[in-house]
Amino acid sequence: AQSVTQLGSHVSVSEGALVLLRCNYSSSVPPYLFWYVQYPNQGLQLLLKYTSAATLVKGINGFEAEFKKSETSFHLTKPSAHMSDAAEYFCAVTRGGYQKVTFGTGTKLQVIP
């Protein structure tokens, strides 16, 4: 079985501050890991993905994430928050097959001016 845990359903940061959204996964086989972002009243779109190549993955809008097997973590970071980063972020894991993807419960990011 596979699962994803996102710590913190709401995170607030000041504009210009570091963004850190936490994700821990559980998977019996090497996983594929994803971060998706959802802006209000929209579907989800891919931010970045880990597919067993480089452990530090860069995505769109200045976000990056590091796969740490020893910690079973895939935390999302951005050095400097922008107002436009306010959204809900979902961590997800799949281990192949028919690509049944398991999502975390999401973290809403608030950016304070």
Next chain:
Amino acid sequence: DVKVTQSSRYLVKRTGEKVFLECVQDMDHENMFWYRQDPGLGLRLIYFSYDVKMKEKGDIPEGYSVSREKKERFSLILESASTNQTSMYLCASSSPLGTENTGELFFGEGSRLTVL
């Protein structure tokens, strides 16, 4: 631009009504999915399909059925809507994992269903 289109953004239905949610993708993807999104619960998989006329139950299939008669179209059916099915429904598609495909899901904009 690749696209997943959900037929209705907002629906209001009454308890007991039959509800159809339609999803069409133009990327020739084999896999299609229906998720339900509720605050604090994230996305939960209802059903998925990996080929025409094929379907598999997800984590919460009770009260739902699906239809995939054509590759590009995947429909979610609520046979008799209930108030606890009030939710946001998201359709997604993907290609099978392979050397060039890494499992990315492409989502529609969602259908917000209210059952009164």
